[in-house]
Amino acid sequence: MTEIPTDLQKRLKAHGQEHVLYGWNELSVIQRTNLVTQLSTLNFRELDELIAKAKVVEPPPKSQVIAPLSVASGEATANERSLGEEALRRGEVAALIVAGGQGSRLGFDKPKGMFPVGPVSGASLFQIHAEKLLATSRRYGKPVLFLVMTSPATDTETRDYFRENQFFGLPESDVIFFEQGTMPAVCAYTGRLLLDDYGTLALSPNGHGGTITALAERCIFRELHTRGVKHIYYFQVDNPLLKLCDPGFIGRHISTQSEASSKVVFKERPEEKVGVFALIDGKCGMIEYSDLPRELSEVRESTGELRFRAGNPAIHLFAVNFLEQITSGDGLPYHIARKAISHFDPEAGVTVTPSSELNGLKFERFIFDALPLAERWLAVETSRAEEFSPLKNGSGADSPETVRAAQSALHSGWLERAGVPTHGHTVEISPLFALDEAELKRKLPSGFTVTGPTLLR
Numbered sequence: 426m427t428e429i430p431t432d433l434q435k436r437l438k439a440h441g442q443e444h445v446l447y448g449w450n451e452l453s454v455i456q457r458t459n460l461v462t463q464l465s466t467l468n469f470r471e472l473d474e475l476i477a478k479a480k481v482v483e484p485p486p487k488s489q490v491i492a493p494l495s496v497a498s499g500e501a502t503a504n505e506r507s508l509g510e511e512a513l514r515r516g517e518v519a520a521l522i523v524a525g526g527q528g529s530r531l532g533f534d535k536p537k538g539m540f541p542v543g544p545v546s547g548a549s550l551f552q553i554h555a556e557k558l559l560a561t562s563r564r565y566g567k568p569v570l571f572l573v574m575t576s577p578a579t580d581t582e583t584r585d586y587f588r589e590n591q592f593f594g595l596p597e598s599d600v601i602f603f604e605q606g607t608m609p610a611v612c613a614y615t616g617r618l619l620l621d622d623y624g625t626l627a628l629s630p631n632g633h634g635g636t637i638t639a640l641a642e643r644c645i646f647r648e649l650h651t652r653g654v655k656h657i658y659y660f661q662v663d664n665p666l667l668k669l670c671d672p673g674f675i676g677r678h679i680s681t682q683s684e685a686s687s688k689v690v691f692k693e694r695p696e697e698k699v700g701v702f703a704l705i706d707g708k709c710g711m712i713e714y715s716d717l718p719r720e721l722s723e724v725r726e727s728t729g730e731l732r733f734r735a736g737n738p739a740i741h742l743f744a745v746n747f748l749e750q751i752t753s754g755d756g757l758p759y760h761i762a763r764k765a766i767s768h769f770d771p772e773a774g775v776t777v778t779p780s781s782e783l784n785g786l787k788f789e790r791f792i793f794d795a796l797p798l799a800e801r802w803l804a805v806e807t808s809r810a811e812e813f814s815p816l817k818n819g820s821g822a823d824s825p826e827t828v829r830a831a832q833s834a835l836h837s838g839w840l841e842r843a844g845v846p847t848h849g850h851t852v853e854i855s856p857l858f859a860l861d862e863a864e865l866k867r868k869l870p871s872g873f874t875v876t877g878p879t880l881l882r
């Protein structure tokens with residue numbers, strides 16, 4: 426490519442973004458082609474609207490009626506459990522992992538899913554999730570389709586990693602990778618597109634809510650219909666504790682004909698950094714922890730429990746038809762975040778690294794914005810110790826140390842209740858040995874003892 430396509434040049438001019446062509450004559454043919462490809466994916470009209478929205482001082486939010494969401498508690502009934510098991514036997518449930526994030530807080534130079542979190546085995550997050558699916562498909566005699574959402578930042582390494590590890594025993598045809606979309610970062614003052622280098626836009630993944638549009642754009646819905654998949658079990662890459670494809674949860678979702686079902690972990694302290702579910706104007710919704718007014722976060726019921734305590738561990742079940750309907754409109758809204766963004770200044774030819782100045786805007790979609798669109802929803806209680814220990818930070822809270830300890834504590838509990846004292850040793854039970862406590866009890870060799878760090882595999 427030698428010339429800039431005329432229509433693109435006109436569009437850039439009309440939207441005040443011609444600076445991205447700075448240095449065009451010095452770019453190689455490949456760099457030119459890449460730049461034109463990046464630019465051709467942009468929706469300039471939408472971008473202008475978002476930039477304008479970011480500049481407007483937001484009017485006070487419409488007054489909303491916010492009430493606690495009712496949460497179903499207790500175990501699923503035998504009937505609900507068998508509904509879930511039948512759906513798994515018929516292959517009607519696919520698992521969808523969102524693994525496109527940049528994992529910036531963790532400070533790991535590979536996709537987060539490759540991080541070793543097995544407390545004894547050092548198994549990666551991807552391995553643990555994949556083995557849960559393999560064990561589930563063996564138990565129900567039907568493969569569980571595994572949808573792996575990546576982003577340009579994680580795609581190649583993730584695919585290579587699965588391939589090098591023979592897909593962790595899953596049939597390759599049952600693992601579908603699909604890339605989410607990206608959004609450009611723009612200057613918070615001028616609205617100009619930020620660059621990483623001459624001819625390279627600063628793009629980042631468009632948020633976990635980008636999943637829904639990506640499913641449509643990558644023709645995954647068609648594949649799901651062909652395979653008879655009706656429900657999507659959605660989860661995040663960073664939580665190795667979740668009960669993946671929990672049949673009781675699936676059965677409850679089916680028996681209530683819910684379009685969106687969510688697991689809930691109860692908050693005990695107001696300052697816990699987890700978003701909460703609430704009934705907002707009569708619909709199921711989520712309030713991020715930073716947006717929950719302090720006076721609401723601290724209200725307690727007469728029982729002493731927090732009124733808004735329904736924390737979100739990001740484990741959802743969605744009806745396929747419901748997600749597909751969302752893509753027929755504008756999709757989920759974008760949230761605008763002001764951030765410090767390093768970028769390349771093409772005119773000066775230097776990289777600018779802001780120390781703390783929030784110089785840029787990023788745009789992201791969040792999956793929980795799908796919840797208020799559901800006509801029928803369900804929220805089901807689970808416990809943090811059993812299902813939620815996310816890997817977010819390099820140290821401190823939600824770090825490798827806490828995530829490994831949470832897995833060992835869970836598996837220790839299973840062993841202790843099966844009559845095997847663990848004497849405080851680190852233990853780990855591979856999903857391929859036992860998916861749950863009941864299976865562990867059945868399979869434990871008699872006379873089994875724990876005398877040091879132990880892996881059951």
Ligand code: UTP
Nearest residue numbers: 523524525526527528529530630632633661662
């Ligand atoms: P987080 O919001 O915790 O982001 O994502 P992150 O990328 O893991 O970590 P930080 O914030 O950069 O430190 C929660 C989940 O959503 C996925 C992540 O991969 C993780 O599973 N995600 C996030 C995406 O798949 N795409 C995105 O654009 C953002």
